[in-house]
Amino acid sequence: MTPATGAILFAGCRPEVAGGPDGRILATGARARAAAGRSAEVVRLSGRALPGLIDAHIHLEGLAGRKLGVDLTGVGTREAALARVEVWASRLRGDAWVTGSGWYNDAWPDASFPNRHHLDAAAGGRPAYLRRKDGHSAWVSSAALRLAGIDGATPDPAGGGIDRDAQGEPTGILRETAMQAVSAIVPPADDSGFDGAMASALAALARLGLTAVHSMDSARGFASLQRLYSRGRLPIRVTYNLPVADLRHAERMGVRSGWGDGWLRLWGVKAFLDGSLGSRTAEMLDGSGTQRLPQSELVDVVQRCARAELNVCLHAIGDGAVRRALDALAPLRGAWAYWRPRIEHAQCVSPQDAARFARIGVIASMQPIHALADRELADRLWPDVTGHSYSWRALERTGARLAFGSDAPVESADPLAGLDAAIAWRRRAGWHPELALSRSAALQAYTSGAAYAVGMEKDTGAIRPGMLCDLTVVDDGRVVATVVGGRVSWKRRNTRAVSRRSREGAR
Numbered sequence: 001m002t003p004a005t006g007a008i009l010f011a012g013c014r015p016e017v018a019g020g021p022d023g024r025i026l027a028t029g030a031r032a033r034a035a036a037g038r039s040a041e042v043v044r045l046s047g048r049a050l051p052g053l054i055d056a057h058i059h060l061e062g063l064a065g066r067k068l069g070v071d072l073t074g075v076g077t078r079e080a081a082l083a084r085v086e087v088w089a090s091r092l093r094g095d096a097w098v099t100g101s102g103w104y105n106d107a108w109p110d111a112s113f114p115n116r117h118h119l120d121a122a123a124g125g126r127p128a129y130l131r132r133k134d135g136h137s138a139w140v141s142s143a144a145l146r147l148a149g150i151d152g153a154t155p156d157p158a159g160g161g162i163d164r165d166a167q168g169e170p171t172g173i174l175r176e177t178a179m180q181a182v183s184a185i186v187p188p189a190d191d192s193g194f195d196g197a198m199a200s201a202l203a204a205l206a207r208l209g210l211t212a213v214h215s216m217d218s219a220r221g222f223a224s225l226q227r228l229y230s231r232g233r234l235p236i237r238v239t240y241n242l243p244v245a246d247l248r249h250a251e252r253m254g255v256r257s258g259w260g261d262g263w264l265r266l267w268g269v270k271a272f273l274d275g276s277l278g279s280r281t282a283e284m285l286d287g288s289g290t291q292r293l294p295q296s297e298l299v300d301v302v303q304r305c306a307r308a309e310l311n312v313c314l315h316a317i318g319d320g321a322v323r324r325a326l327d328a329l330a331p332l333r334g335a336w337a338y339w340r341p342r343i344e345h346a347q348c349v350s351p352q353d354a355a356r357f358a359r360i361g362v363i364a365s366m367q368p369i370h371a372l373a374d375r376e377l378a379d380r381l382w383p384d385v386t387g388h389s390y391s392w393r394a395l396e397r398t399g400a401r402l403a404f405g406s407d408a409p410v411e412s413a414d415p416l417a418g419l420d421a422a423i424a425w426r427r428r429a430g431w432h433p434e435l436a437l438s439r440s441a442a443l444q445a446y447t448s449g450a451a452y453a454v455g456m457e458k459d460t461g462a463i464r465p466g467m468l469c470d471l472t473v474v475d476d477g478r479v480v481a482t483v484v485g486g487r488v489s490w491k492r493r494n495t496r497a498v499s500r501r502s503r504e505g506a507r
């Protein structure tokens with residue numbers, strides 16, 4: 001083989017990999033050095049090169065937005081959350097809103113939902129809109145309710161709820177679709193501020209070892225990604241999934257799944273069938289929870305998507321919502337060449353439904369890291385069904401294709417934490433250890449499985465000549481480099497490669 005000019009050699013890792021000037025893998029292992037040639041740029045690494053890790057369910061807009069508002073992630077009490085809001089609000093000018101996210105009352109000593117009176121004082125009377133960690137409810141101030149025109153006489157919208165006190169007045173907690181009346185009037189950050197936050201969110205994901213993500217966002221995030229891309233290279237690949245509210249626009253435009261290129265492309269339509277476990281809105285077979293999308297509308301959405309050659313990403317957490325999703329998808333098996341419908345989360349799947357995933361050709365897009373945060377709550381709210389909740393192994397055993405992700409910013413985007421949750425955590429925690437996944441199966445779900453879930457299995461998900469040169473290099477349990485399209489997106493600054501070799505030499 002004639003060495004390619006412009007080649008790059010990733011040396012010192014196992015396997016070594018030669019990347020070509022087109023961003024694809026030329027050769028691996030013993031053949032890599034010869035294929036790269038003497039003039040190749042050499043990047044010295046240590047540890048193991050894995051196929052680039054892909055997060056199959058993430059919210060880039062949420063990650064960017066978190067940098068623009070007060071971040072209440074990990075705050076341990078209501079008082080501490082309010083103190084953080086107060087500091088943030090004191091720095092705002094004019095009539096600016098207090099926005100933020102990440103609060104999580106289930107982790108507070110007093111787990112009851114907070115109210116607007118707490119928030120009014122901390123926000124200094126400003127309108128405030130704070131999304132709960134799971135994004136399924138919001139904590140808003142009295143000023144925000146006033147601006148949105150919500151009072152004691154406002155009825156609950158379909159698919160949502162306005163929490164009320166004993167007098168029937170709104171408490172300041174809005175659930176599911178009831179959030180929209182306020183979120184719609186929050187003044188957006190200007191584009192350049194948002195793009196800066198988006199760029200830093202993408203860079204942070206590259207540092208975690210991710211080479212690609214499937215993002216569930218709105219037009220705003222997609223527009224921001226396009227602006228960043230037009231100004232240069234994105235640090236990681238992004239597949240964008242649009243909200244179901246935009247389906248009619250996509251239909252009229254005639255865009256299809258796969259439109260775009262390897263860096264930024266369009267794939268599915270995301271629709272919510274139910275809520276979340278934490279917000280008590282997961283739709284269960286026992287009749288509890290919230291049905292966000294009635295079956296007739298769901299059937300209409302999936303049929304329209306199949307006709308438009310768009311894929312679907314159906315958010316279904318409870319076993320009832322999962323069954324409805326499978327029912328709606330069953331008649332559409334093989335609707336077109338790249339019809340690859342996905343159920344997002346599938347946190348609770350009835351044993352009667354598990355085998356239907358493989359039979360109907362539905363991808364289980366799951367986030368193992370959810371199990372860690374949800375375990376206590378699941379034991380409490382789902383005592384009879386935890387044996388088939390977060391059941392990666394049970395689904396894999398039936399032949400279902402898995403695609404793993406994080407749901408960040410709901411949970412950490414760290415893929416190594418996600419892998420650990422899928423492989424080892426259940427045994428350590430003693431929580432249904434029979435549902436733990438093997439290392440190779442978990443890795444597959446983060447690589448080739450995730451690639452398949454957006455029709456990119458011929459390009460990413462494996463280290464093979466001809467595939468895109470996307471690598472996550474891991475040494476001693478941490479990411480040392482992220483390579484996307486044959487270029488280093490991030491590399492840890494250290495001298496480990498040298499010290500390790502000398503240590504091995506001394507052995």
Ligand SMILES: [Zn+2]
Pocket residue numbers: 057058059216407
């Ligand atoms: Zn999500």
